[in-house]
Amino acid sequence: MVTQSLVALLVALVVMGVTAAISKRVDRVAVVDVAWGSVFVAVALVLALVWPDAHSWLLAVLVTLWGGRLAWHIAKRSKGHGEDPRYEEMLGGPGWHAGAGKVLLRVFLTQAVVAWVISFPLHVAAAYDVRWWPVVWVGVAIWAVGIFFEVVGDAQLAAYRAKPRDSRPKVLDTGLWGWTRHPNYFGDACVWWGLWTAGALSLGWVQGLATIFAPIAMTYFIRNVTGAKLLEKTMSERPGWDEYAARVPLFVPRPPRR
Structure with missing residues (x-):
């Protein structure tokens, strides 16, 4: 290797x-x-x-x-x-x-x-050669979930920004943005957990555990360093953000709350 x-x-x-x-x-x-x-x-x-x-x-x-x-x-x-x-x-x-x-x-x-x-x-x-092909397809499924969150989240944000400022909500809180404040970053994390599953874990436990630092590092960086929390430093200044943040989780999605 x-x-x-x-x-x-x-x-x-x-x-x-x-x-x-x-x-x-x-x-x-x-x-x-x-x-x-x-x-x-x-x-x-x-x-x-x-x-x-x-x-x-x-x-x-x-x-x-x-x-x-x-x-x-x-x-x-x-x-x-x-x-x-x-x-x-x-x-x-x-x-x-x-x-x-x-x-x-x-x-x-x-x-x-x-x-x-x-x-x-x-x-x-x-x-190395694949040991467990079913694990490869599990990884592909996790990757697909990540791509869904990224593509749909970005499309919903683009549609929101395309509306005139005076006719749109102060904060986007519908669609995936009502499940997580950062669907695109959550999707990024899922993509790399999927690639780790399909790429390394499918080879065996040794290869999987030896490389698990990779998706952990990606998740840590996009959540805490260069992604979600960094963006929130400016986003939190928007009117209505505190109420939105109280209802919607930072990263891992959950069903919308009133």
């Missing part, structure tokens, strides 16, 4: 290196968000090409559907916008003007390494 992991690390570094060059040219660090999903797509495809079998190609298809949609969605959403305030706060200045070394280390190298760590279930899937 060491060879597969080294190849995956090289792919992640190359993708983020190219992204850094593009980012420097357009003077916008936030383009790294578009590359985030693309890193996993590149890793999965290279592993499937170098160590081809039905299992690796199935995982590559799942990762490509998720990562490709995510990259397209973020690119479309961020078109025409300036630098993301999150990166200005992280870097202590406006993007690359904060210093190339700081940007490369804190943003691009960090995200390359994090993506490499989270993709470990793909590394082991390329190195």
